[in-house]
Amino acid sequence: ALPISVGSQQQNLLEENLKLKESLLQEETAHLAAREELQSFKERLQAWQERGLDPEKFVAEHAKLKAERDAEILKIEGFLAQKETLVAESQMLRQELDKQRMLLASIRQELENLTNDGASLELNAETLAFRGCLESIENKLKSELQRSESWEKNYVQKQAEKQRRSNYVKRGRGHMERSEEH
Numbered sequence: 138a139l140p141i142s143v144g145s146q147q148q149n150l151l152e153e154n155l156k157l158k159e160s161l162l163q164e165e166t167a168h169l170a171a172r173e174e175l176q177s178f179k180e181r182l183q184a185w186q187e188r189g190l191d192p193e194k195f196v197a198e199h200a201k202l203k204a205e206r207d208a209e210i211l212k213i214e215g216f217l218a219q220k221e222t223l224v225a226e227s228q229m230l231r232q233e234l235d236k237q238r239m240l241l242a243s244i245r246q247e248l249e250n251l252t253n254d255g256a257s258l259e260l261n262a263e264t265l266a267f268r269g270c271l272e273s274i275e276n277k278l279k280s281e282l283q284r285s286e287s288w289e290k291n292y293v294q295k296q297a298e299k300q301r302r303s304n305y306v307k308r309g310r311g312h313m314e315r316s317e318e319h
Contacts, residue, residue: 244271245271248264
């Protein structure tokens, strides 16, 4: 190990001293900024108190509004989950209804083919009853389809109306909050 010369040791000490001075200057600057921010908060608090505004009331009101918002968020999430379930169920029912309609159309076509192809076949009471049954099923399927489409249309309209009301209420509250601040 070579002995460190006095000159290089002095140089190292000078560099370390310079780094410490820079660090101290940065800390002092940060400290002054924090003091200024604290003073600004104190002045704002005093101004609120002079106007008769209690900061503790604001904190309590903020906590209350936050709790209400959180409850509304949970409620909305529940509605969204319910909506997803209902939409999935509606789609499943619509698919089943479409399958039934296709089956009915297929049976009707086969029956017409049999009737057309077999002119010698007599339309007996059983065939007529079968045809009447098919028509009844077809009417029920049409009714179910109309009901499903009506339900879906009403559901979409109600959701759009709720969204408009929600947006209106949000805009109204925001306006009220801004007017209270002034």
